Amino acid sequence: MADLSHETHVLDLLPAYAIGSLDADELNRVEQHLLSCWDCRNELRAFQTVADQLGFAAPVAAPSPDLRDRLMQRVHSVNTVRSKGQEPVATPAPARPFWERLLPAWGLASLFLIIGLAASTLILWQRVGRLEFATAPGGMRAVPLSATGSVPSATGFVLISVDGDNGALVVDGLPPLGESQQYQLWLLRDGQRTSGAVFSTDEKSYGGTRIRAPRSLLDYFAVDITIEPTGGSPQPTGTRVLGGALPNP
Amino acid sequence: MKSSEDYTKFGDEKLISLIAQAHEQALTQLYDRYHRLVFSLALAIVNDRETAEEVTLDVFMRVWQKAGTYRAEQAKVSTWLTHIARHHAIDILRRRAARLDQSAIHWEDAISKLESSYPDPQESAEVSLRREHIHAALNQLPAEQRQALLLAYFGGYTQSQIAELLAQPLGTIKTRLRLAMQKVREFLNKENRSENKSIAAESAYSTKKEE
Numbered sequence: 063m064a065d066l067s068h069e070t071h072v073l074d075l076l077p078a079y080a081i082g083s084l085d086a087d088e089l090n091r092v093e094q095h096l097l098s099c100w101d102c103r104n105e106l107r108a109f110q111t112v113a114d115q116l117g118f119a120a121p122v123a124a125p126s127p128d129l130r131d132r133l134m135q136r137v138h139s140v141n142t143v144r145s146k147g148q149e150p151v152a153t154p155a156p157a158r159p160f161w162e163r164l165l166p167a168w169g170l171a172s173l174f175l176i177i178g179l180a181a182s183t184l185i186l187w188q189r190v191g192r193l194e195f196a197t198a199p200g201g202m203r204a205v206p207l208s209a210t211g212s213v214p215s216a217t218g219f220v221l222i223s224v225d226g227d228n229g230a231l232v233v234d235g236l237p238p239l240g241e242s243q244q245y246q247l248w249l250l251r252d253g254q255r256t257s258g259a260v261f262s263t264d265e266k267s268y269g270g271t272r273i274r275a276p277r278s279l280l281d282y283f284a285v286d287i288t289i290e291p292t293g294g295s296p297q298p299t300g301t302r303v304l305g306g307a308l309p310n311p
Numbered sequence: 312m313k314s315s316e317d318y319t320k321f322g323d324e325k326l327i328s329l330i331a332q333a334h335e336q337a338l339t340q341l342y343d344r345y346h347r348l349v350f351s352l353a354l355a356i357v358n359d360r361e362t363a364e365e366v367t368l369d370v371f372m373r374v375w376q377k378a379g380t381y382r383a384e385q386a387k388v389s390t391w392l393t394h395i396a397r398h399h400a401i402d403i404l405r406r407r408a409a410r411l412d413q414s415a416i417h418w419e420d421a422i423s424k425l426e427s428s429y430p431d432p433q434e435s436a437e438v439s440l441r442r443e444h445i446h447a448a449l450n451q452l453p454a455e456q457r458q459a460l461l462l463a464y465f466g467g468y469t470q471s472q473i474a475e476l477l478a479q480p481l482g483t484i485k486t487r488l489r490l491a492m493q494k495v496r497e498f499l500n501k502e503n504r505s506e507n508k509s510i511a512a513e514s515a516y517s518t519k520k521e522e
Contacts, residue, residue: 078489083473085471113492121351126360126364133372137338137375295380296381
């Protein structure tokens with residue numbers, strides 16, 4: 063491991079970060095540091111393993127005997143969108159589908175049209191040197207992503223709807239991966255990374271996808287994009303290629 | 312797969328791959344194996360049976376919908392389940408208002424229950440072993456470090472909230488928490504190493520016998 067002096071790293075904060083007990087100021091410091099420090103991310107994984115074990119310490123208890131039936135009733139109620147033999151569907155869309163509200167009949171094509179238009183706008187903003195957290199048309203927030211040393215040509219940005227319920231990612235300069243790998247977007251919050259999208263890029267190294275998260279995108283602090291096995295991973299395992307801080311508290 | 316297939320003979324990873332292909336019986340089998348683990352953890356966090364049952368339902372629904380994203384090389388299935396359960400339960404807990412006063416009482420009680428926790432005859436050998444290891448790891452901690460760790464993990468408190476709850480300086484709580492995590496990490500690493508040695512020794516013994 064490289065020189066892990068406590069002045070330049072956040073080692074003392076990682077145990078508390080792993081169990082989500084840092085207060086906001088230190089949490090921000092750690093998350094900013096982790097965006098660019100492989101060593102600390104590695105050390106964090108060891109503490110996250112410890113955190114995962116702590117759940118086994120809970121005093122043993124049993125739920126109501128009918129809970130299993132209630133689970134299966136719930137499964138049957140969502141099975142209208144999923145049939146046997148198909149890949150599992152993602153979490154149901156948020157209650158207020160922002161993109162569909164904008165252009166209800168256009169579907170996914172319209173999403174990428176919007177992304178394309180916003181990208182053009184953003185490129186113009188970048189050219190005049192104004193881009194940090196830009197406010198895109200319609201009040202959306204546009205967050206630029208920075209390349210890491212592993213793919214220096216990569217660029218990208220995240221668009222977030224006003225209410226934070228919807229978001230989209232556009233990347234350029236990310237080379238297409240083999241069949242066994244895909245890119246995965248992670249959302250950072252309270253020391254934890256949540257998968258927001260798994261996607262591929264085309265032969266022109268361009269790609270885009272909708273971001274899906276269990277909570278409002280305004281609740282997350284930063285995003286990371288890593289290379290993962292096809293279908294994605296529960297937690298990041300591969301090389302980080304892009305990252306950026308979200309303009310959220 | 313035939314409906315008469317015996318799902319009890321499948322390992323966890325196989326069940327997950329079947330769930331990803333929408334085999335409901337695989338989900339019920341996984342539920343039978345781990346619902347107590349998930350519910351116990353949720354209950355320890357939210358301290359309310361009804362809410363803990365909702366968390367349990369949400370965890371297994373998430374498995375039903377996201378089984379395809381599970382990666383065995385990253386975590387055991389049981390760990391994946393507890394990871395989802397904890398985060399969901401903590402989210403619920405943090406949305407509750409005026410929590411500090413209520414939970415002070417809850418946690419006095421919960422910590423003592425945890426210390427006297429009994430083995431569950433219905434849980435798998437793997438879960439029992441992991442429960443045993445983590446209890447041993449926690450029991451070797453000084454009481455004040457264990458208390459800080461449990462308040463952070465099960466209570467979902469930040470360090471400053473724990474300092475307020477226990478009327479201790481923030482620096483003291485930070486130190487307790489850091490030391491507690493480091494000691495648990497060292498203890499579990501040692502346990503894993505000795506377990507691996509035992510497995511290697513057993514394996515060598517079996518090979519020798521076969522020869």
